Amino acid sequence: MKLNLRHVVVLLILCMSWTVKGQDIHFSQFYNSPLNLNPAMTGVLNCKNRFILNYRNQWAAVLKANAYNTFSASYDQKVPVGREDYFGIGGTLWSDVAGESRFGTSQGRLSLSYSKKMSGYRKKAGYLVFGFDAGITQRKFSEKDLRWPNQITNGEFNNTPSGETYLDTDFLYADVTAGLLWFSILDKNTNWYVGAAMHHLNRANISFYGADESLYTRLTLHAGAQFELKPRIKLLPNIIYMTQGPHRELNLGANLRFAMGPSRLTNQSWELGLWFRNADSVNGGIYADALIINTRFNYDKFGIGFNYDFNVSDLNAASAANGAFEFSLEYLICGPENRGVYCPRF
Numbered sequence: 001m002k003l004n005l006r007h008v009v010v011l012l013i014l015c016m017s018w019t020v021k022g023q024d025i026h027f028s029q030f031y032n033s034p035l036n037l038n039p040a041m042t043g044v045l046n047c048k049n050r051f052i053l054n055y056r057n058q059w060a061a062v063l064k065a066n067a068y069n070t071f072s073a074s075y076d077q078k079v080p081v082g083r084e085d086y087f088g089i090g091g092t093l094w095s096d097v098a099g100e101s102r103f104g105t106s107q108g109r110l111s112l113s114y115s116k117k118m119s120g121y122r123k124k125a126g127y128l129v130f131g132f133d134a135g136i137t138q139r140k141f142s143e144k145d146l147r148w149p150n151q152i153t154n155g156e157f158n159n160t161p162s163g164e165t166y167l168d169t170d171f172l173y174a175d176v177t178a179g180l181l182w183f184s185i186l187d188k189n190t191n192w193y194v195g196a197a198m199h200h201l202n203r204a205n206i207s208f209y210g211a212d213e214s215l216y217t218r219l220t221l222h223a224g225a226q227f228e229l230k231p232r233i234k235l236l237p238n239i240i241y242m243t244q245g246p247h248r249e250l251n252l253g254a255n256l257r258f259a260m261g262p263s264r265l266t267n268q269s270w271e272l273g274l275w276f277r278n279a280d281s282v283n284g285g286i287y288a289d290a291l292i293i294n295t296r297f298n299y300d301k302f303g304i305g306f307n308y309d310f311n312v313s314d315l316n317a318a319s320a321a322n323g324a325f326e327f328s329l330e331y332l333i334c335g336p337e338n339r340g341v342y343c344p345r346f
Helices: 005-019 060-066
Strands: 049-058 068-081 085-098 103-121 124-140 170-187 190-199 218-230 233-244 247-259 268-280 286-299 302-311 322-333
Touching: 068 103, 085 124, 103 170, 247 286, 268 302, 286 322
Parallel strands: none
Antiparallel strands: 049 068, 049 322, 068 085, 085 103, 103 124, 124 170, 170 190, 190 218, 218 233, 233 247, 247 268, 268 286, 286 302, 302 322
């Protein structure tokens, strides 16, 4: 088997997934995965219950059947406290699998939040939200499918033992996150929010060798808004910045939301957006990573989103600019609302 450019890229990606010391999953539609973004977003919704499914497929043009696949399912609800405040309760299950070694991470966690009204009234108010979540994570891989540099001779793979030994190829660890969120509702068409979260506060040991390899704490800063440009057309800008160990990522862009159907159907709309993501290199410097086209359709209690990432980094020599695609599905259960405050719709 001759090593061409794609094989080299595959080998590098496998090595990166092995050595980046716990670099987290991410979604281009981060605003459509609120519980993965910040536990303080638990229960921040206009209805009573919310179900969300997310799926991401990345680098299929390079890795083919061994592409990165990320699945997430979450549920949350809000519970009234007194006349104006809320508890948020939720749970998330997600799984990420990559490469021939089936290097995988799976997590189940519970999220709690408390939304405290700080100013205003129902249709114009400001809220401060405190959030916390705790979960159990499984990390594993298939040892027999790994390829190591000492198994490559004259550009060809040989099946001699690599000499690598592992203490455990399948283990569990606890994970803890805390977050804050502020959101303000100015009227039914205008709102804004800003949030911050610290993930992996307990810095669990994630080494397969039994060494001390603590998971990097990740800081997430994010913000978004909704403005009415003209009747039946709204602008929804969003931004997220994440830093974890030596890694940095910035994702920003905006959607236009076009109302559809009769004006009385306030939750029937179509969205179209353009986003840009850049990151820093472990060797120094900042590089452009992806240009993202996003669309979403909202109808009554359903929201369906789709995006495609066009790779614009050096990897496009092998990927032909094909990066990733994502799909999200949201379902709301509302019921009668006789109290409370309007919330941003993420």
